[in-house]
Amino acid sequence: MAETKVVLVTGVAGYWGAKVAAQLVANPGFHVLGIDQEKLEQEIKGLDFIQADIRNPLLGELLKSEGVDTVCHLATIESAQPNEAAFDFNIMGTAKVFGACAQAGVKKIVTKSTTAVYGAHPTNSAFLREEHPLKGSTTYGYTRDMIEIEAFCNGFRLQVPDILLTVLRFPSIVGPTADTPMTRFLKEPLIPVLLGFDPMMQVIHEDDVTGALVNAIVNDVPGIFNVAAEGVVPLSKLIALAGKIPLPVFHLFAYWGASFLGSSKMKSLSSIPIELDYIRYAWVGDIARMRDEMQFMPHYTAEEALREFAGYQRMSIYKTDSANLAYDEERLRDTIERRRRAAERKPTVTGENEPEMEGVFDE
Amino acid sequence: MSDEPKRILCMALTQSGNPCKKYALLGSDYCGVHEKAHNGSHREQTGEEPPAGTTDEVPDEEMRHSLMKELDELLERVRSLAPDYTPPPFSAHRLMELVEKNIQKFSPELRLGILEKLRGSINSDLLDIDTWKGIWYMLNYTLEYQGEIIKRRMTGEYETDEWGLDMEYLNTIRPFFDFMYTKYWRVETTGIENIPENGRTMLVVNHSGQLPWDGSMVAMAVMREHPSQRLVRTLFATWFPTLPFFSEMFVKCGQVLATEDNGIRLLEQDELVAVYPEGYKGVGKLFKERYHLARFGRGGFIKMALKTRSPIIPVSVVGAEETYVSLTKSPSMAKLTGFPYFPLSPTFPWLGLIGFIPIPTKWYIDFGEPVAMDCYEDEAANDLMLVSQLTDQVRNIVQEMIYKRLSMRRSVVFG
Numbered sequence: 001m002a003e004t005k006v007v008l009v010t011g012v013a014g015y016w017g018a019k020v021a022a023q024l025v026a027n028p029g030f031h032v033l034g035i036d037q038e039k040l041e042q043e044i045k046g047l048d049f050i051q052a053d054i055r056n057p058l059l060g061e062l063l064k065s066e067g068v069d070t071v072c073h074l075a076t077i078e079s080a081q082p083n084e085a086a087f088d089f090n091i092m093g094t095a096k097v098f099g100a101c102a103q104a105g106v107k108k109i110v111t112k113s114t115t116a117v118y119g120a121h122p123t124n125s126a127f128l129r130e131e132h133p134l135k136g137s138t139t140y141g142y143t144r145d146m147i148e149i150e151a152f153c154n155g156f157r158l159q160v161p162d163i164l165l166t167v168l169r170f171p172s173i174v175g176p177t178a179d180t181p182m183t184r185f186l187k188e189p190l191i192p193v194l195l196g197f198d199p200m201m202q203v204i205h206e207d208d209v210t211g212a213l214v215n216a217i218v219n220d221v222p223g224i225f226n227v228a229a230e231g232v233v234p235l236s237k238l239i240a241l242a243g244k245i246p247l248p249v250f251h252l253f254a255y256w257g258a259s260f261l262g263s264s265k266m267k268s269l270s271s272i273p274i275e276l277d278y279i280r281y282a283w284v285g286d287i288a289r290m291r292d293e294m295q296f297m298p299h300y301t302a303e304e305a306l307r308e309f310a311g312y313q314r315m316s317i318y319k320t321d322s323a324n325l326a327y328d329e330e331r332l333r334d335t336i337e338r339r340r341r342a343a344e345r346k347p348t349v350t351g352e353n354e355p356e357m358e359g360v361f362d363e
Numbered sequence: 364m365s366d367e368p369k370r371i372l373c374m375a376l377t378q379s380g381n382p383c384k385k386y387a388l389l390g391s392d393y394c395g396v397h398e399k400a401h402n403g404s405h406r407e408q409t410g411e412e413p414p415a416g417t418t419d420e421v422p423d424e425e426m427r428h429s430l431m432k433e434l435d436e437l438l439e440r441v442r443s444l445a446p447d448y449t450p451p452p453f454s455a456h457r458l459m460e461l462v463e464k465n466i467q468k469f470s471p472e473l474r475l476g477i478l479e480k481l482r483g484s485i486n487s488d489l490l491d492i493d494t495w496k497g498i499w500y501m502l503n504y505t506l507e508y509q510g511e512i513i514k515r516r517m518t519g520e521y522e523t524d525e526w527g528l529d530m531e532y533l534n535t536i537r538p539f540f541d542f543m544y545t546k547y548w549r550v551e552t553t554g555i556e557n558i559p560e561n562g563r564t565m566l567v568v569n570h571s572g573q574l575p576w577d578g579s580m581v582a583m584a585v586m587r588e589h590p591s592q593r594l595v596r597t598l599f600a601t602w603f604p605t606l607p608f609f610s611e612m613f614v615k616c617g618q619v620l621a622t623e624d625n626g627i628r629l630l631e632q633d634e635l636v637a638v639y640p641e642g643y644k645g646v647g648k649l650f651k652e653r654y655h656l657a658r659f660g661r662g663g664f665i666k667m668a669l670k671t672r673s674p675i676i677p678v679s680v681v682g683a684e685e686t687y688v689s690l691t692k693s694p695s696m697a698k699l700t701g702f703p704y705f706p707l708s709p710t711f712p713w714l715g716l717i718g719f720i721p722i723p724t725k726w727y728i729d730f731g732e733p734v735a736m737d738c739y740e741d742e743a744a745n746d747l748m749l750v751s752q753l754t755d756q757v758r759n760i761v762q763e764m765i766y767k768r769l770s771m772r773r774s775v776v777f778g
Contacts, residue, residue, distance in 0.1 A: 122604035125624040126526055196607025198614070200527050232525050234615075240519030251607055281604060306519075 008033040008068045010054050011075030013040050019210045054093045063104035073111040079141040090145040108164040110216045115171045116143045120281040127286035130224040140275050164222040171228045175206030176312040184273040186242045195248035198236050199282040202228045205305035208298035221294045226285030231302035243310035304334040434497045458499050528617035544583045547723050554730035555588045563630040563673040566637040569761050570645030572683040573706050584728045596629050597637045602703050630671035638664040647704035653684035656762050662754040669744040672737040679764035682726030685775050725778035727768050
């Protein structure tokens with residue numbers, strides 16, 4: 001591993017792109033290229049930034065001239081309402097990036113998806129394996145686009161078998177800085193839930209999302225993986241751990257209300273950022289493949305991730321310059337426990353790249 | 364009816380000073396409302412001992428001893444549960460305060476009963492100061508414990524397993540099912556020893572009775588009668604997750620949706636899984652078809668057992684078929700309500716909720732001899748002939764067990 005690998009991160013001005021790039025530049029084994037149509041909000045030291053649209057036809061030439069080895073594709077728009085602009089950017093953008101990779105002889109592609117693609121159905125098994133058919137909602141923009149992209153990925157895998165393609169499916173993401181449907185769902189003090197329904201839920205901490213993506217860039221793990229924190233919790237417990245109060249609504253009223261608000265285009269009022277089916281039925285991914293084949297274990301358990309999220313939420317209502325966590329014993333206890341687990345796990349991971357991973361996982 | 368004595372009006376005055384218009388209770392000059400007040404004040408004035416009812420409870424050396432023993436046992440049990448707990452210092456005054464504070468939680472009739480009992484026992488000095496201290500300890504502990512539970516539930520500090528089983532929830536609703544098991548259907552169980560102490564096992568049960576009461580009773584039977592009180596993981600049909608409350612309750616009680624993946628995962632975790640292969644066809648049987656087993660699904664349960672090499676224990680439930688009398692089914696109502704079937708019985712749906720009250724028949728649950736599933740090849744689950752053959756075999760065993768029990772049963776209600 002003497003020579004450095006060139007990694008291109010698409011959508012580097014976005015939240016996930018920036019986080020992944022920031023971790024990669026700390027690794028001396030990589031030369032990190034970033035591409036985005038917008039300027040970076042915050043400069044990342046050591047990042048080689050190129051301002052361009054991923055749909056540019058010359059992308060293949062760029063990949064070739066830079067000698068890119070791995071592409072981490074994170075340029076997607078998360079939109080609630082299905083719309084043509086997002087669809088064009090997400091699906092056509094992905095197709096163009098993948099096409100350019102095939103043209104330029106890129107060895108590996110890593111991309112991010114969601115377990116919402118399985119869909120929330122009463123017939124779902126308690127733990128959905130990666131082969132499960134993708135029957136996700138087609139009314140929520142991001143999920144619909146992801147199903148389309150995944151279908152495209154499956155075709156691409158057959159057409160271009162030489163490229164190692166890793167797709168990581170993440171459940172609801174929580175964390176102090178991420179802005180995801182779940183963090184928006186947990187924002188208000190009262191959380192609407194469906195009366196008499198309490199599905200099992202899965203979450204992952206935002207740092208573990210980047211951790212898993214970087215892991216897939218560092219190690220060769222082709223395939224599709226559900227990546228989620230250990231532990232499945234009922235929705236009621238999830239809300240309680242996040243320090244909020246559930247507000248049960250009779251499900252028929254909720255569905256009527258949602259369809260009424262949806263049809264009247266009062267988007268500001270239809271404030272439940274998660275579709276009702278997704279808080280009615282379970283859509284939990286089986287993480288056995290992540291553990292065994294990818295040999296990746298998220299640092300945070302579900303409970304730790306939610307407790308930490310709750311801690312930041314509690315502090316966020318006060319006007320402090322920095323979140324003062326000096327007295328948060330619970331959080332430090334979780335951190336100690338987490339680091340102890342990580343230290344225990346490390347010797348069991350066998351891989352040539354191990355020394356390089358040290359820097360990657362330093363918090 | 365005609366020989367009832369002529370009723371007189373209550374003698375008391377109401378709060379506004381008018382004569383009371385209610386009839387007096389039999390054998391008394393006052394109505395229900397005023398009787399207590401009058402007799403009570405009367406007693407206080409004269410300083411008389413409490414009246415007749417309590418005289419049966421007058422101290423008797425033997426009873427005193429047994430009571431003391433019972434309280435001591437209770438104390439021991441609580442102490443072993445919470446060795447660190449020390450109650451606030453005892454005083455008679457504080458005890459009264461505590462009683463006063465918490466008496467509101469009971470219904471008015473119970474309240475009166477408790478207070479009268481307490482007063483009665485003070486007068487007759489049935490209990491000495493140590494026993495009072497015991498009661499003090501118990502009361503304090505219960506309050507603290509309940510407060511703690513509510514606090515923990517609010518902050519999410521409780522455990523569920525990966526399937527959603529919540530033991531605290533299960534223990535809360537369990538008394539109701541205990542009642543149905545012991546008092547209502549008076550379930551009699553045989554062959555419980557056929558279920559191993561631990562290890563993967565599959566119960567294959569006949570399904571009946573319109574509502575899945577039989578599932579809860581089989582689970583109760585194992586929980587109550589089996590030496591290691593195993594939890595039964597019943598695989599339930601896909602209709603239940605769509606129903607509010609049922610979906611929540613089933614999952615919190617450790618039940619799991621019937622899919623092949625779920626069943627195999629449970630068995631691989633060495634759980635005790637119960638399946639009802641007849642499904643809706645079985646549970647929605649008409650009364651005239653009772654105890655005639657429907658088709659055993661498509662043999663999915665045999666595949667699960669073969670893949671995990673789990674022994675199958677055939678189980679027959681007799682008595683559940685008669686809990687509701689389904690005369691016919693209404694497909695149009697089923698379509699309208701979204702139910703998988705819509706039974707019409709003499710009471711349902713005509714009498715509304717009353718139609719849901721089951722008939723208190725006598726139940727028998729028989730656990731049969733295990734059928735081994737580990738004597739087949741690795742790929743046996745893909746052998747369609749073998750699967751259908753084993754399905755029929757298990758079905759016949761359950762059917763035979765039912766006929767055997769029916770031949771011994773003399774009465775539907777008394778057994």
